[in-house]
Amino acid sequence: MTQRFLEPGELVAATHNKGKVKELKALFEPLGFVVRSAIELDLEEPEETEDSFTGNAILKAKAAALATGRPALSDDSGLAVTALDGAPGIYSARWAGEPRDFYAAMEKVRSELEAKSATDYSARFVCALAIVWPDGHEEVFEGDVKGHLEFPPRGDRGFGYDPIFVAEGETITFGEMDPDRKHAMSHRADAFNKLKAVLKTDKV
Numbered sequence: 001m002t003q004r005f006l007e008p009g010e011l012v013a014a015t016h017n018k019g020k021v022k023e024l025k026a027l028f029e030p031l032g033f034v035v036r037s038a039i040e041l042d043l044e045e046p047e048e049t050e051d052s053f054t055g056n057a058i059l060k061a062k063a064a065a066l067a068t069g070r071p072a073l074s075d076d077s078g079l080a081v082t083a084l085d086g087a088p089g090i091y092s093a094r095w096a097g098e099p100r101d102f103y104a105a106m107e108k109v110r111s112e113l114e115a116k117s118a119t120d121y122s123a124r125f126v127c128a129l130a131i132v133w134p135d136g137h138e139e140v141f142e143g144d145v146k147g148h149l150e151f152p153p154r155g156d157r158g159f160g161y162d163p164i165f166v167a168e169g170e171t172i173t174f175g176e177m178d179p180d181r182k183h184a185m186s187h188r189a190d191a192f193n194k195l196k197a198v199l200k201t202d203k204v
């Protein structure tokens with residue numbers, strides 16, 4: 001399939017995660033896109049049945065594009081811990097239970113590392129961003145940021161596992177970091193920088 005370009009205009013953010021909505025708006029709105037989230041549009045949350053970040057990203061964007069008739073952008077992301085063989089990975093949200101408790105999820109990461117007597121605390125955040133058009137055309141881009149985990153959790157500025165993640169070359173966690181700084185180096189920013197290739201705008 002040939003690559004398709006996305007014209008500035010209304011874009012549906014196919015996510016129910018408020019932290020992601022904030023970060024996706026910060027990335028796309030300066031480029032002239034009007035981002036409307038699945039929360040605002042009251043879209044159904046599809047079940048994430050694929051076994052990869054890119055698969056789940058496409059699944060979520062496709063559901064939103066079909067429901068709205070508009071191009072939809074989705075984000076499937078998670079924390080991959082080396083000593084836990086990449087867990088929680090695509091199950092990062094599910095590790096927090098329902099209703100979500102990320103302090104419990106971070107504690108679970110810590111206890112699993114301790115149970116293995118792990119000395120390697122390296123980890124990375126992964127993000128797949130997908131854009132799907134109502135006719136089914138899809139584009140997907142994966143990014144990551146490498147770093148390590150530190151306990152106990154520190155900072156309340158990000159979301160999810162941010163309070164235990166320290167990016168390479170940094171000393172503070174994503175939870176302690178100024179949001180603009182996180183946006184510039186995150187897994188989401190890395191995927192976004194690749195996605196820019198399909199954005200038809202003179203602002204990139």
Ligand SMILES: O=c1[nH]c(=O)c2ncn([C@@H]3O[C@H](COP(=O)(O)OP(=O)(O)OP(=O)(O)O)[C@@H](O)[C@H]3O)c2[nH]1
Pocket residue numbers: 014015016017020045048060075076077078079092093094096125158159160161162163174186
């Ligand atoms: O500390 C974090 N900083 C980040 O920058 C980040 N990006 C993702 N995550 C976590 O990874 C899971 C994604 O799961 P996920 O892609 O299924 O998203 P979600 O279910 O929250 O919303 P939706 O987009 O599916 O509606 C969720 O647990 C997120 O908290 C992050 N944690």
Ligand SMILES: [Mg+2]
Pocket residue numbers: 048093
């Ligand atoms: Mg999800």
